[in-house]
Amino acid sequence: MQEIFWESDKILRESHRKDDPIIAIPCLIRLLYSTGLRITEAISLRNMDVDLKRNILKVGTWNGTKNGEERLVPICNTLKENLQRFIYYRSMLPIKGISDGERPFFIKLNGTAVSSQNAYRWFKKIYTKCGIAYRGERFGPRVHDLRHTMATHSLAKLIREGVDIYAALPLLSACLGHKSLHATEGYVRLTCNEYPELLEKCSSLNNFIYPQKK
Template identity: 85%
Template sequence: MTNPFDYRGVLAPYMKALIRIKESWGLTVISTRWTYKEFDEYTIQYGLTEPVITKDLIGSWAKSRENDCVRTFYGKCCRLSELARYMNEHGVKSYIMPLPKCTNDRGFTPYIFTKEQMQAIFQESDRLQRESHRKDDPIMSVPCLIRLLYSTGLRITEALSLRNKDVDLDRNILKVGTWGSTKNGEDRLVPICNSLKENLLRYLHYRSMLPILGITDGYHPFFIKLNGTALSSANAYRWFKKIYTKCGIAYKGEHFGPRVHDLRHTMATHSLAKMVREGLDIYAALPLLAACLGHKSLLSTEEYVRLTCNEYPELLEQCSSLNDFIYPEKYGSE
Protein backbone atom coordinates (compact mmCIF):
# COMPACT_ATOMS: atom_id res chain seq x y z
CA MET A 1 0.00 0.00 0.00
CA THR A 2 1.35 3.43 -0.99
CA ASN A 3 1.78 5.83 1.90
CA PRO A 4 0.88 9.39 0.76
CA PHE A 5 2.90 10.80 3.66
CA ASP A 6 6.16 9.02 2.83
CA TYR A 7 8.20 12.21 2.60
CA ARG A 8 11.20 11.99 0.28
CA GLY A 9 13.03 15.31 0.69
CA VAL A 10 16.08 16.05 2.85
CA LEU A 11 13.85 17.43 5.63
CA ALA A 12 11.82 14.22 5.84
CA PRO A 13 13.48 12.81 9.01
CA TYR A 14 12.65 15.97 10.98
CA MET A 15 9.09 16.09 9.66
CA LYS A 16 8.43 12.48 10.60
CA ALA A 17 10.01 12.87 14.04
CA LEU A 18 7.94 15.98 14.86
CA ILE A 19 4.74 14.26 13.73
CA ARG A 20 5.52 11.27 15.96
CA ILE A 21 5.94 13.61 18.93
CA LYS A 22 2.62 15.33 18.21
CA GLU A 23 0.87 11.96 17.92
CA SER A 24 2.36 10.81 21.23
CA TRP A 25 0.74 13.86 22.83
CA GLY A 26 -2.61 12.83 21.43
CA LEU A 27 -2.80 15.76 19.02
CA THR A 28 -4.62 15.65 15.67
CA VAL A 29 -1.92 15.82 13.00
CA ILE A 30 -3.79 15.51 9.70
CA SER A 31 -3.26 19.20 8.80
CA THR A 32 0.41 18.95 9.77
CA ARG A 33 0.84 15.86 7.59
CA TRP A 34 -0.59 17.64 4.55
CA THR A 35 1.40 20.83 5.11
CA TYR A 36 4.62 18.83 5.38
CA LYS A 37 3.72 16.75 2.31
CA GLU A 38 3.24 19.95 0.31
CA PHE A 39 6.46 21.47 1.68
CA ASP A 40 8.36 18.22 1.11
CA GLU A 41 7.36 18.27 -2.57
CA TYR A 42 8.37 21.91 -2.80
CA THR A 43 11.83 21.31 -1.33
CA ILE A 44 12.43 18.62 -3.96
CA GLN A 45 11.29 20.96 -6.72
CA TYR A 46 13.41 23.76 -5.20
CA GLY A 47 16.46 21.49 -5.28
CA LEU A 48 17.20 21.60 -1.55
CA THR A 49 20.20 19.35 -0.85
CA GLU A 50 21.14 20.38 2.70
CA PRO A 51 18.71 19.58 5.57
CA VAL A 52 18.22 23.18 6.65
CA ILE A 53 15.39 25.69 6.31
CA THR A 54 16.74 28.95 4.91
CA LYS A 55 15.15 32.38 4.55
CA ASP A 56 15.40 32.12 0.76
CA LEU A 57 13.61 28.76 0.80
CA ILE A 58 10.75 30.13 2.91
CA GLY A 59 10.47 33.25 0.76
CA SER A 60 10.29 31.21 -2.42
CA TRP A 61 7.74 28.83 -0.91
CA ALA A 62 5.56 31.71 0.32
CA LYS A 63 5.36 33.16 -3.20
CA SER A 64 4.09 29.79 -4.46
CA ARG A 65 1.12 29.84 -2.05
CA GLU A 66 -0.85 32.59 -3.81
CA ASN A 67 -3.91 30.33 -3.99
CA ASP A 68 -4.13 29.87 -0.21
CA CYS A 69 -6.60 32.01 1.71
CA VAL A 70 -5.24 34.05 4.62
CA ARG A 71 -6.21 31.55 7.32
CA THR A 72 -4.86 28.56 5.40
CA PHE A 73 -1.56 30.32 4.69
CA TYR A 74 -1.25 31.35 8.34
CA GLY A 75 -1.79 27.76 9.50
CA LYS A 76 0.90 26.45 7.15
CA CYS A 77 3.34 29.12 8.33
CA CYS A 78 2.71 28.08 11.95
CA ARG A 79 3.51 24.44 11.15
CA LEU A 80 6.69 25.29 9.25
CA SER A 81 7.80 27.56 12.11
CA GLU A 82 7.30 24.61 14.46
CA LEU A 83 9.45 22.48 12.19
CA ALA A 84 12.22 25.12 12.12
CA ARG A 85 12.16 25.42 15.93
CA TYR A 86 12.37 21.64 16.27
CA MET A 87 15.38 21.54 13.94
CA ASN A 88 17.07 24.35 15.86
CA GLU A 89 16.53 22.44 19.10
CA HIS A 90 18.35 19.50 17.51
CA GLY A 91 21.38 21.46 16.38
CA VAL A 92 20.29 22.40 12.84
CA LYS A 93 20.25 26.19 12.56
CA SER A 94 17.13 26.99 10.56
CA TYR A 95 15.22 30.14 9.72
CA ILE A 96 12.08 30.70 11.81
CA MET A 97 9.76 32.89 9.77
CA PRO A 98 7.77 35.71 11.36
CA LEU A 99 4.12 34.74 11.24
CA PRO A 100 1.90 36.78 8.90
CA LYS A 101 -1.07 38.77 10.16
CA CYS A 102 -4.26 36.77 10.34
CA THR A 103 -7.78 37.75 11.32
CA ASN A 104 -10.18 35.35 12.96
CA ASP A 105 -12.95 36.65 10.71
CA ARG A 106 -14.17 33.90 8.38
CA GLY A 107 -16.44 36.32 6.55
CA PHE A 108 -14.46 36.44 3.28
CA THR A 109 -16.48 35.93 0.13
CA PRO A 110 -15.16 33.18 -2.14
CA TYR A 111 -15.23 33.59 -5.91
CA ILE A 112 -18.37 31.89 -7.24
CA PHE A 113 -18.12 31.04 -10.92
CA THR A 114 -21.28 31.43 -13.00
CA LYS A 115 -22.71 28.54 -15.00
CA GLU A 116 -21.50 30.28 -18.16
CA GLN A 117 -17.99 30.68 -16.76
CA MET A 118 -17.85 27.02 -15.78
CA GLN A 119 -18.91 26.01 -19.29
CA ALA A 120 -16.17 28.21 -20.73
CA ILE A 121 -13.63 26.66 -18.33
CA PHE A 122 -14.62 23.16 -19.42
CA GLN A 123 -14.32 24.09 -23.10
CA GLU A 124 -10.96 25.80 -22.61
CA SER A 125 -9.59 22.84 -20.64
CA ASP A 126 -10.51 20.56 -23.54
CA ARG A 127 -8.43 22.74 -25.87
CA LEU A 128 -5.23 22.46 -23.82
CA GLN A 129 -2.08 21.70 -25.78
CA ARG A 130 1.29 20.59 -24.50
CA GLU A 131 3.80 23.40 -24.08
CA SER A 132 6.82 21.12 -23.73
CA HIS A 133 7.92 17.52 -24.11
CA ARG A 134 8.47 16.99 -20.40
CA LYS A 135 7.53 13.52 -19.19
CA ASP A 136 5.97 14.94 -16.02
CA ASP A 137 3.39 16.99 -17.96
CA PRO A 138 0.00 16.80 -16.11
CA ILE A 139 -2.04 18.05 -19.07
CA MET A 140 -3.96 14.82 -19.69
CA SER A 141 -5.51 14.75 -16.21
CA VAL A 142 -6.40 18.44 -15.86
CA PRO A 143 -9.72 18.56 -17.78
CA CYS A 144 -11.13 15.57 -15.90
CA LEU A 145 -9.82 16.84 -12.55
CA ILE A 146 -11.56 20.22 -12.97
CA ARG A 147 -14.85 18.51 -13.82
CA LEU A 148 -14.54 16.21 -10.81
CA LEU A 149 -13.84 19.12 -8.42
CA TYR A 150 -16.87 21.05 -9.67
CA SER A 151 -19.18 18.04 -9.78
CA THR A 152 -18.33 16.62 -6.35
CA GLY A 153 -17.05 19.58 -4.31
CA LEU A 154 -13.97 17.64 -3.21
CA ARG A 155 -11.05 19.53 -1.75
CA ILE A 156 -8.02 19.46 -4.05
CA THR A 157 -6.05 17.30 -1.58
CA GLU A 158 -8.92 14.82 -1.45
CA ALA A 159 -9.11 14.57 -5.23
CA LEU A 160 -5.37 14.16 -5.73
CA SER A 161 -5.23 11.47 -3.03
CA LEU A 162 -7.69 9.22 -4.88
CA ARG A 163 -6.34 5.82 -5.86
CA ASN A 164 -7.79 3.62 -8.60
CA LYS A 165 -9.64 1.49 -6.06
CA ASP A 166 -11.35 4.59 -4.65
CA VAL A 167 -13.13 5.30 -7.96
CA ASP A 168 -15.99 2.80 -8.18
CA LEU A 169 -17.69 3.32 -11.54
CA ASP A 170 -19.83 0.20 -11.10
CA ARG A 171 -21.62 1.76 -8.13
CA ASN A 172 -20.98 5.39 -9.20
CA ILE A 173 -19.24 6.46 -5.98
CA LEU A 174 -15.93 7.87 -4.84
CA LYS A 175 -14.37 6.64 -1.61
CA VAL A 176 -12.85 9.79 -0.15
CA GLY A 177 -10.48 9.91 2.80
CA THR A 178 -9.18 6.33 2.60
CA TRP A 179 -5.62 7.73 2.86
CA GLY A 180 -6.30 10.34 5.54
CA SER A 181 -6.83 13.08 2.96
CA THR A 182 -9.95 14.66 4.47
CA LYS A 183 -9.75 17.80 6.58
CA ASN A 184 -11.35 16.18 9.63
CA GLY A 185 -9.71 12.78 9.15
CA GLU A 186 -12.98 10.95 8.39
CA ASP A 187 -13.74 9.09 5.16
CA ARG A 188 -16.99 9.37 3.19
CA LEU A 189 -18.73 8.24 0.00
CA VAL A 190 -19.42 10.83 -2.70
CA PRO A 191 -21.80 10.10 -5.60
CA ILE A 192 -20.76 10.32 -9.25
CA CYS A 193 -23.30 11.78 -11.71
CA ASN A 194 -23.68 10.39 -15.23
CA SER A 195 -21.87 13.23 -16.99
CA LEU A 196 -18.89 12.96 -14.63
CA LYS A 197 -18.86 9.18 -15.10
CA GLU A 198 -18.60 9.67 -18.87
CA ASN A 199 -15.62 11.96 -18.40
CA LEU A 200 -13.93 9.59 -15.96
CA LEU A 201 -14.35 6.70 -18.41
CA ARG A 202 -12.93 8.82 -21.24
CA TYR A 203 -9.96 9.79 -19.06
CA LEU A 204 -9.33 6.16 -18.12
CA HIS A 205 -9.48 5.15 -21.79
CA TYR A 206 -6.66 7.50 -22.75
CA ARG A 207 -4.74 6.93 -19.52
CA SER A 208 -4.65 3.19 -20.25
CA MET A 209 -2.65 3.94 -23.43
CA LEU A 210 0.31 5.20 -21.42
CA PRO A 211 3.15 2.65 -21.20
CA ILE A 212 3.26 2.81 -17.40
CA LEU A 213 3.85 -0.33 -15.36
CA GLY A 214 1.10 -0.91 -12.78
CA ILE A 215 -1.02 1.99 -13.99
CA THR A 216 -4.24 0.05 -13.33
CA ASP A 217 -3.22 -1.32 -9.92
CA GLY A 218 -5.72 -0.55 -7.15
CA TYR A 219 -3.28 1.52 -5.11
CA HIS A 220 -1.90 3.52 -8.05
CA PRO A 221 -2.76 7.27 -8.02
CA PHE A 222 -5.85 7.98 -10.11
CA PHE A 223 -4.84 11.39 -11.46
CA ILE A 224 -1.36 11.17 -12.97
CA LYS A 225 1.18 12.97 -15.08
CA LEU A 226 2.39 11.46 -18.35
CA ASN A 227 5.20 9.66 -16.51
CA GLY A 228 2.73 7.92 -14.18
CA THR A 229 3.45 9.95 -11.04
CA ALA A 230 0.67 11.66 -9.09
CA LEU A 231 -0.41 15.22 -9.78
CA SER A 232 0.51 17.80 -7.13
CA SER A 233 -1.55 20.70 -5.85
CA ALA A 234 0.91 23.07 -7.53
CA ASN A 235 0.15 21.42 -10.90
CA ALA A 236 -3.57 21.93 -10.39
CA TYR A 237 -3.22 25.55 -9.24
CA ARG A 238 -0.98 26.55 -12.16
CA TRP A 239 -3.06 24.96 -14.90
CA PHE A 240 -6.40 26.08 -13.47
CA LYS A 241 -5.25 29.69 -13.32
CA LYS A 242 -3.99 29.42 -16.89
CA ILE A 243 -7.37 28.07 -18.05
CA TYR A 244 -9.67 30.60 -16.38
CA THR A 245 -7.41 33.48 -17.47
CA LYS A 246 -7.89 32.37 -21.08
CA CYS A 247 -11.64 32.54 -20.41
CA GLY A 248 -11.35 36.24 -19.58
CA ILE A 249 -11.72 35.75 -15.81
CA ALA A 250 -9.38 38.14 -14.03
CA TYR A 251 -7.06 37.01 -11.25
CA LYS A 252 -7.70 39.35 -8.29
CA GLY A 253 -4.35 38.96 -6.59
CA GLU A 254 -2.53 36.96 -3.95
CA HIS A 255 -4.87 35.22 -1.47
CA PHE A 256 -7.96 36.56 -3.30
CA GLY A 257 -8.20 34.17 -6.22
CA PRO A 258 -10.03 32.82 -8.00
CA ARG A 259 -8.55 29.65 -6.51
CA VAL A 260 -8.95 25.95 -7.21
CA HIS A 261 -10.80 25.73 -3.87
CA ASP A 262 -13.44 28.10 -5.26
CA LEU A 263 -14.67 25.23 -7.41
CA ARG A 264 -15.83 23.62 -4.14
CA HIS A 265 -17.65 26.81 -3.10
CA THR A 266 -19.16 27.09 -6.57
CA MET A 267 -20.42 23.51 -6.51
CA ALA A 268 -22.03 24.03 -3.09
CA THR A 269 -23.72 27.28 -4.14
CA HIS A 270 -24.98 25.93 -7.47
CA SER A 271 -26.22 22.70 -5.85
CA LEU A 272 -28.07 24.50 -3.06
CA ALA A 273 -29.71 26.85 -5.57
CA LYS A 274 -30.78 23.89 -7.71
CA MET A 275 -32.31 22.04 -4.77
CA VAL A 276 -34.23 25.13 -3.60
CA ARG A 277 -35.50 25.83 -7.13
CA GLU A 278 -36.74 22.24 -7.38
CA GLY A 279 -38.80 22.74 -4.24
CA LEU A 280 -36.65 20.88 -1.69
CA ASP A 281 -37.00 22.38 1.78
CA ILE A 282 -33.72 24.08 2.65
CA TYR A 283 -33.72 22.38 6.06
CA ALA A 284 -33.57 19.07 4.17
CA ALA A 285 -31.10 20.34 1.57
CA LEU A 286 -28.41 21.46 4.02
CA PRO A 287 -27.74 18.03 5.59
CA LEU A 288 -27.45 16.50 2.10
CA LEU A 289 -24.94 19.14 1.06
CA ALA A 290 -23.03 18.82 4.34
CA ALA A 291 -22.69 15.05 3.89
CA CYS A 292 -21.38 15.46 0.34
CA LEU A 293 -18.87 18.15 1.35
CA GLY A 294 -17.68 16.20 4.39
CA HIS A 295 -18.66 18.80 6.99
CA LYS A 296 -18.91 17.43 10.54
CA SER A 297 -21.69 19.89 11.42
CA LEU A 298 -24.12 22.19 9.64
CA LEU A 299 -22.32 25.29 10.90
CA SER A 300 -19.81 25.14 8.04
CA THR A 301 -22.50 24.42 5.46
CA GLU A 302 -24.86 27.18 6.57
CA GLU A 303 -22.53 29.84 5.13
CA TYR A 304 -23.56 28.64 1.66
CA VAL A 305 -27.09 29.92 2.31
CA ARG A 306 -25.72 33.48 2.34
CA LEU A 307 -23.51 32.83 -0.71
CA THR A 308 -26.43 31.33 -2.62
CA CYS A 309 -28.70 34.27 -1.87
CA ASN A 310 -25.96 36.68 -2.91
CA GLU A 311 -25.54 34.92 -6.25
CA TYR A 312 -29.25 34.24 -6.82
CA PRO A 313 -31.28 37.10 -5.23
CA GLU A 314 -34.53 35.62 -6.56
CA LEU A 315 -34.12 32.77 -4.04
CA LEU A 316 -33.86 35.13 -1.06
CA GLU A 317 -37.52 34.83 -0.11
CA GLN A 318 -37.40 31.03 -0.20
CA CYS A 319 -34.36 31.06 2.10
CA SER A 320 -35.57 33.88 4.35
CA SER A 321 -36.77 31.78 7.28
CA LEU A 322 -33.40 30.09 7.60
CA ASN A 323 -31.50 33.33 6.91
CA ASP A 324 -33.30 35.08 9.78
CA PHE A 325 -32.18 32.30 12.09
CA ILE A 326 -28.57 32.04 10.90
CA TYR A 327 -27.79 35.63 9.86
CA PRO A 328 -30.19 37.89 11.83
CA GLU A 329 -27.95 40.97 11.74
CA LYS A 330 -26.80 40.71 8.13
CA TYR A 331 -30.19 40.14 6.62
CA GLY A 332 -32.04 42.28 9.12
CA SER A 333 -30.05 45.36 8.12
CA GLU A 334 -30.33 44.86 4.36
Protein backbone atom coordinates in the same frame (compact mmCIF):
# COMPACT_ATOMS: atom_id res chain seq x y z
CA MET B 1 -17.93 27.04 -15.82
CA GLN B 2 -18.73 25.90 -19.34
CA GLU B 3 -16.01 28.17 -20.73
CA ILE B 4 -13.55 26.76 -18.18
CA PHE B 5 -14.46 23.23 -19.31
CA TRP B 6 -13.95 24.18 -22.96
CA GLU B 7 -10.57 25.78 -22.31
CA SER B 8 -9.43 22.86 -20.15
CA ASP B 9 -10.11 20.52 -23.07
CA LYS B 10 -7.72 22.53 -25.22
CA ILE B 11 -4.66 22.15 -22.99
CA LEU B 12 -3.66 18.93 -24.74
CA ARG B 13 -2.08 21.26 -27.29
CA GLU B 14 -0.18 23.25 -24.68
CA SER B 15 2.67 20.91 -23.79
CA HIS B 16 4.32 17.62 -24.57
CA ARG B 17 6.54 17.40 -21.48
CA LYS B 18 6.39 14.08 -19.68
CA ASP B 19 5.92 15.75 -16.30
CA ASP B 20 2.78 17.64 -17.34
CA PRO B 21 -0.71 16.59 -16.23
CA ILE B 22 -2.40 17.56 -19.50
CA ILE B 23 -4.65 14.49 -19.79
CA ALA B 24 -5.68 14.66 -16.12
CA ILE B 25 -6.51 18.35 -15.69
CA PRO B 26 -9.75 18.48 -17.76
CA CYS B 27 -11.17 15.54 -15.80
CA LEU B 28 -9.84 16.82 -12.47
CA ILE B 29 -11.52 20.22 -12.90
CA ARG B 30 -14.82 18.56 -13.73
CA LEU B 31 -14.51 16.27 -10.72
CA LEU B 32 -13.79 19.19 -8.37
CA TYR B 33 -16.80 21.12 -9.63
CA SER B 34 -19.14 18.11 -9.70
CA THR B 35 -18.28 16.68 -6.28
CA GLY B 36 -16.97 19.61 -4.23
CA LEU B 37 -13.92 17.62 -3.16
CA ARG B 38 -10.98 19.52 -1.75
CA ILE B 39 -7.99 19.51 -4.09
CA THR B 40 -5.97 17.46 -1.58
CA GLU B 41 -8.74 14.85 -1.49
CA ALA B 42 -9.01 14.70 -5.27
CA ILE B 43 -5.31 14.31 -6.08
CA SER B 44 -4.99 11.65 -3.36
CA LEU B 45 -7.62 9.41 -4.94
CA ARG B 46 -6.31 5.95 -5.77
CA ASN B 47 -7.66 3.74 -8.52
CA MET B 48 -9.45 1.63 -5.91
CA ASP B 49 -11.24 4.73 -4.61
CA VAL B 50 -13.00 5.38 -7.94
CA ASP B 51 -15.89 2.91 -8.12
CA LEU B 52 -17.64 3.35 -11.46
CA LYS B 53 -19.82 0.29 -10.91
CA ARG B 54 -21.53 1.86 -7.92
CA ASN B 55 -20.90 5.45 -9.10
CA ILE B 56 -19.12 6.58 -5.95
CA LEU B 57 -15.79 7.99 -4.83
CA LYS B 58 -14.35 6.70 -1.58
CA VAL B 59 -12.81 9.57 0.35
CA GLY B 60 -11.05 8.89 3.63
CA THR B 61 -8.07 9.63 5.83
CA TRP B 62 -5.74 8.41 3.07
CA ASN B 63 -7.15 11.19 0.85
CA GLY B 64 -6.19 13.95 3.25
CA THR B 65 -9.70 14.68 4.51
CA LYS B 66 -9.81 17.81 6.63
CA ASN B 67 -11.84 16.23 9.42
CA GLY B 68 -10.23 12.79 9.29
CA GLU B 69 -13.51 11.07 8.46
CA GLU B 70 -14.40 8.71 5.62
CA ARG B 71 -17.29 9.41 3.27
CA LEU B 72 -18.78 8.26 -0.02
CA VAL B 73 -19.29 10.91 -2.70
CA PRO B 74 -21.74 10.22 -5.56
CA ILE B 75 -20.72 10.42 -9.22
CA CYS B 76 -23.24 11.81 -11.72
CA ASN B 77 -23.53 10.34 -15.21
CA THR B 78 -21.72 13.22 -16.90
CA LEU B 79 -18.77 12.96 -14.53
CA LYS B 80 -18.74 9.19 -14.97
CA GLU B 81 -18.38 9.62 -18.73
CA ASN B 82 -15.44 11.99 -18.20
CA LEU B 83 -13.79 9.62 -15.75
CA GLN B 84 -14.17 6.75 -18.21
CA ARG B 85 -12.69 8.89 -20.99
CA PHE B 86 -9.73 9.81 -18.81
CA ILE B 87 -9.13 6.16 -17.87
CA TYR B 88 -9.21 5.24 -21.57
CA TYR B 89 -6.54 7.77 -22.52
CA ARG B 90 -4.51 7.05 -19.37
CA SER B 91 -4.41 3.36 -20.29
CA MET B 92 -2.51 4.28 -23.46
CA LEU B 93 0.48 5.54 -21.47
CA PRO B 94 3.37 3.04 -21.58
CA ILE B 95 3.54 2.67 -17.81
CA LYS B 96 3.52 -0.70 -16.07
CA GLY B 97 0.85 -1.23 -13.41
CA ILE B 98 -0.90 2.05 -14.22
CA SER B 99 -4.29 0.58 -13.24
CA ASP B 100 -3.19 -1.09 -9.99
CA GLY B 101 -5.53 -0.33 -7.11
CA GLU B 102 -2.98 1.44 -4.94
CA ARG B 103 -1.69 3.66 -7.75
CA PRO B 104 -2.79 7.33 -7.87
CA PHE B 105 -5.82 7.92 -10.08
CA PHE B 106 -4.81 11.31 -11.46
CA ILE B 107 -1.36 11.09 -12.99
CA LYS B 108 0.98 13.07 -15.22
CA LEU B 109 2.31 11.73 -18.51
CA ASN B 110 5.24 10.12 -16.70
CA GLY B 111 2.96 8.19 -14.34
CA THR B 112 3.59 10.25 -11.20
CA ALA B 113 0.74 11.74 -9.22
CA VAL B 114 -0.68 15.15 -10.06
CA SER B 115 0.19 17.65 -7.31
CA SER B 116 -1.70 20.63 -5.92
CA GLN B 117 0.89 22.90 -7.54
CA ASN B 118 0.22 21.28 -10.93
CA ALA B 119 -3.51 21.83 -10.51
CA TYR B 120 -3.16 25.47 -9.42
CA ARG B 121 -0.75 26.33 -12.25
CA TRP B 122 -2.87 24.83 -15.01
CA PHE B 123 -6.13 26.14 -13.54
CA LYS B 124 -4.68 29.66 -13.66
CA LYS B 125 -3.75 29.17 -17.32
CA ILE B 126 -7.27 28.02 -18.09
CA TYR B 127 -9.25 30.77 -16.36
CA THR B 128 -6.90 33.43 -17.74
CA LYS B 129 -7.81 32.27 -21.24
CA CYS B 130 -11.45 32.69 -20.23
CA GLY B 131 -10.78 36.36 -19.51
CA ILE B 132 -10.96 35.93 -15.72
CA ALA B 133 -8.42 38.17 -13.97
CA TYR B 134 -6.23 36.97 -11.13
CA ARG B 135 -6.87 39.28 -8.15
CA GLY B 136 -4.11 38.13 -5.83
CA GLU B 137 -3.25 35.25 -3.52
CA ARG B 138 -6.01 36.00 -1.00
CA PHE B 139 -8.71 36.64 -3.59
CA GLY B 140 -7.99 34.13 -6.34
CA PRO B 141 -9.53 32.64 -8.32
CA ARG B 142 -8.23 29.50 -6.61
CA VAL B 143 -8.77 25.83 -7.34
CA HIS B 144 -10.60 25.70 -3.99
CA ASP B 145 -13.17 28.15 -5.37
CA LEU B 146 -14.52 25.31 -7.52
CA ARG B 147 -15.70 23.75 -4.25
CA HIS B 148 -17.54 26.95 -3.32
CA THR B 149 -19.03 27.17 -6.81
CA MET B 150 -20.28 23.60 -6.58
CA ALA B 151 -21.87 24.28 -3.18
CA THR B 152 -23.73 27.42 -4.26
CA HIS B 153 -24.84 25.95 -7.59
CA SER B 154 -26.05 22.75 -5.91
CA LEU B 155 -27.93 24.61 -3.19
CA ALA B 156 -29.55 26.92 -5.75
CA LYS B 157 -30.61 23.90 -7.84
CA LEU B 158 -32.13 22.13 -4.84
CA ILE B 159 -34.05 25.26 -3.82
CA ARG B 160 -35.35 25.79 -7.36
CA GLU B 161 -36.53 22.18 -7.45
CA GLY B 162 -38.56 22.78 -4.31
CA VAL B 163 -36.42 20.80 -1.88
CA ASP B 164 -36.92 22.05 1.68
CA ILE B 165 -33.80 24.00 2.53
CA TYR B 166 -33.73 22.37 5.97
CA ALA B 167 -33.38 19.04 4.16
CA ALA B 168 -31.00 20.40 1.50
CA LEU B 169 -28.38 21.67 3.94
CA PRO B 170 -27.62 18.28 5.57
CA LEU B 171 -27.31 16.69 2.12
CA LEU B 172 -24.84 19.34 0.98
CA SER B 173 -22.98 19.17 4.29
CA ALA B 174 -22.52 15.39 3.99
CA CYS B 175 -21.31 15.65 0.39
CA LEU B 176 -18.77 18.36 1.29
CA GLY B 177 -17.51 16.39 4.27
CA HIS B 178 -18.34 19.07 6.82
CA LYS B 179 -18.29 17.93 10.42
CA SER B 180 -21.32 20.05 11.33
CA LEU B 181 -24.02 22.11 9.62
CA HIS B 182 -22.39 25.26 10.95
CA ALA B 183 -19.63 24.94 8.34
CA THR B 184 -22.26 24.69 5.58
CA GLU B 185 -24.54 27.50 6.73
CA GLY B 186 -22.44 30.22 5.08
CA TYR B 187 -23.45 28.91 1.68
CA VAL B 188 -27.06 29.95 2.33
CA ARG B 189 -26.12 33.63 2.37
CA LEU B 190 -23.62 33.17 -0.46
CA THR B 191 -26.27 31.47 -2.60
CA CYS B 192 -28.89 34.14 -1.90
CA ASN B 193 -26.39 36.89 -2.72
CA GLU B 194 -25.51 35.18 -5.99
CA TYR B 195 -29.13 34.38 -6.88
CA PRO B 196 -31.37 37.17 -5.48
CA GLU B 197 -34.49 35.53 -6.93
CA LEU B 198 -34.04 32.75 -4.33
CA LEU B 199 -33.90 35.19 -1.42
CA GLU B 200 -37.57 34.77 -0.52
CA LYS B 201 -37.24 30.99 -0.39
CA CYS B 202 -34.12 31.28 1.74
CA SER B 203 -35.33 34.03 4.04
CA SER B 204 -36.74 31.90 6.86
CA LEU B 205 -33.56 29.85 7.24
CA ASN B 206 -31.36 32.87 6.61
CA ASN B 207 -33.05 34.72 9.47
CA PHE B 208 -32.59 31.69 11.70
CA ILE B 209 -28.88 31.40 10.92
CA TYR B 210 -28.18 35.14 10.82
CA PRO B 211 -30.69 36.74 13.23
CA GLN B 212 -31.08 40.47 12.85
CA LYS B 213 -29.84 42.51 15.76
CA LYS B 214 -32.52 44.36 17.65
